[in-house]
Amino acid sequence: MILAIDIGNTNIVIGGIDEKKTYFIERVSTVRTKTELEYAIDIKNVLDIYGYSVEDISGGIVCSVVPQITNIMRVAAEKILRRDIMVVKSGLKTGLNILMDFPNQLGSDLVAASVAGITHYQVPLIIFDLGTATTVCVVDDKKNYIGGMIYPGLRVSLDALTENAAQLQGVALESPGRVIGKNTIDCMKSGILNSNAAAIDGIIDRIEEELGQKATVLATGGLAKTVLPLCRREIILDEELLLKGMLTIYQKNHAAFAASAETGKGADSCG
Ligand SMILES: Nc1ncnc2c1ncn2[C@@H]1O[C@H](COP(=O)(O)OP(=O)(O)OP(=O)(O)O)[C@@H](O)[C@H]1O
Ligand SMILES: CC(C)(CO)[C@@H](O)C(=O)NCCC(=O)O
Ligand SMILES: [K+]
CATH class of the missing domain: 3.30.420.40 (ATPase, nucleotide binding domain)
Structure with missing residues (x-):
C-alpha cells in the first residue's frame, strides 16, 4: 500500500491505497501554520488508529493546491516513512494530455482526479x-x-x-x-x-x-x-477519485523517481 496525501484548501485527506483497495481514508483540517512535526504526528496517528506500521507502506505521494504546505507535508511524510515522497507536479507521467493555455498552472487536484477518471x-x-x-x-x-x-x-x-x-x-x-x-x-x-x-x-x-x-x-x-x-x-x-489518481501517478513514475533519488539527482525531479 502507498500513503496518498491530498492537501486541499479546507481539508487534507490522508489515505492508504493500492490497486486492490483503499485501506483507510481520513480528513484533517488544513492549517497553514502547522509545522513538519505536527503534520508528521497527524500521519502517524492515522496509521496508528488503523493499526498499520511504516513497514506496511511502500511509498508516498503528495498532491497539493496549497503551495505553502506542500513541502512541509512532504518532509513530514518523509520523517514518518523514512523514504522519499513524490509530489504531483508538471513533468510527471500521467497519461493525460493537458490542452490548456498554461498546462503547468492546472491544479494538481484536477490532474489527479482526471487521471483517475481516464484510468477507471x-x-x-x-x-x-x-x-x-x-x-x-x-x-x-x-x-x-x-x-x-x-x-x-x-x-x-x-x-x-x-x-x-x-x-x-x-x-x-x-x-x-x-x-x-x-x-x-x-x-x-x-x-x-x-x-x-x-x-x-x-x-x-x-x-x-x-x-x-x-x-x-x-x-x-x-x-x-x-x-x-x-x-x-x-x-x-x-x-476516492483523487486517491486513485495519485496511486496511478505514483505507479507510472515510481521507477524513475526511485532511480533519480538513488543517484541524488534531486528527489523530486522525475520525467
Ligand atoms: N459534513 C459537512 N458539513 C458541512 N460542510 C462540509 C462538510 N464536509 C465538508 N464541508 C465543507 O466542504 C468543503 C470542503 O470540502 P473538501 O473536504 O472536499 O475540502 P477540500 O478538499 O479542502 O477542498 P478543495 O480540494 O476544494 O480545496 C469546505 O467548504 C467544508 O466546509
Ligand atoms: C481550483 C482549486 C482551488 C480547486 O481545489 C485548485 O485546483 C487550484 O488552486 N488550481 C489552480 C488553478 C487552476 O487549476 O487553473
Ligand atoms: K487560493
Missing part, C-alpha cells in the same frame, strides 16, 4: 469536485484534458452570503427536504443546495452540447454526497 471510467468525462471551490474537469474521448470551470464552493458561497446580509446567519449544509422553504433557515438550505444541484445539471447539458457528445459524469469532494441526491442527471459518486 469511460471517456469523455465531466468531473465535478465539490470542495472549497467547485471545479469541473472536461476530458475528451482522446484523453485530452480540454478545460473546465471553477466557481465558489457551497460553504464559501454561504459564508459570503452571511457576511454580507445582516439578517442571515450560518446554516448547516443539509437538505430541508423540500424545494420551497417556509422559514429563513430552510430557504437558505434549499437555496444553496438546489442552486448548486441545478447548476450541475445545467452545466452537464451545456458541456455535452459544446462537446457534441454524451459524457460519463463523475463527482467527488467533501460535499458531493450532499448535493448529488438533488441532481437529476446520472452522476457517479467516487469519493
Whole structure:
C-alpha cells in the first residue's frame, strides 16, 4: 500500500491505497501554520488508529493546491516513512494530455482526479469536485484534458452570503427536504443546495452540447454526497477519485523517481 496525501484548501485527506483497495481514508483540517512535526504526528496517528506500521507502506505521494504546505507535508511524510515522497507536479507521467493555455498552472487536484477518471471510467468525462471551490474537469474521448470551470464552493458561497446580509446567519449544509422553504433557515438550505444541484445539471447539458457528445459524469469532494441526491442527471459518486489518481501517478513514475533519488539527482525531479 502507498500513503496518498491530498492537501486541499479546507481539508487534507490522508489515505492508504493500492490497486486492490483503499485501506483507510481520513480528513484533517488544513492549517497553514502547522509545522513538519505536527503534520508528521497527524500521519502517524492515522496509521496508528488503523493499526498499520511504516513497514506496511511502500511509498508516498503528495498532491497539493496549497503551495505553502506542500513541502512541509512532504518532509513530514518523509520523517514518518523514512523514504522519499513524490509530489504531483508538471513533468510527471500521467497519461493525460493537458490542452490548456498554461498546462503547468492546472491544479494538481484536477490532474489527479482526471487521471483517475481516464484510468477507471469511460471517456469523455465531466468531473465535478465539490470542495472549497467547485471545479469541473472536461476530458475528451482522446484523453485530452480540454478545460473546465471553477466557481465558489457551497460553504464559501454561504459564508459570503452571511457576511454580507445582516439578517442571515450560518446554516448547516443539509437538505430541508423540500424545494420551497417556509422559514429563513430552510430557504437558505434549499437555496444553496438546489442552486448548486441545478447548476450541475445545467452545466452537464451545456458541456455535452459544446462537446457534441454524451459524457460519463463523475463527482467527488467533501460535499458531493450532499448535493448529488438533488441532481437529476446520472452522476457517479467516487469519493476516492483523487486517491486513485495519485496511486496511478505514483505507479507510472515510481521507477524513475526511485532511480533519480538513488543517484541524488534531486528527489523530486522525475520525467
Ligand atoms: N459534513 C459537512 N458539513 C458541512 N460542510 C462540509 C462538510 N464536509 C465538508 N464541508 C465543507 O466542504 C468543503 C470542503 O470540502 P473538501 O473536504 O472536499 O475540502 P477540500 O478538499 O479542502 O477542498 P478543495 O480540494 O476544494 O480545496 C469546505 O467548504 C467544508 O466546509
Ligand atoms: C481550483 C482549486 C482551488 C480547486 O481545489 C485548485 O485546483 C487550484 O488552486 N488550481 C489552480 C488553478 C487552476 O487549476 O487553473
Ligand atoms: K487560493
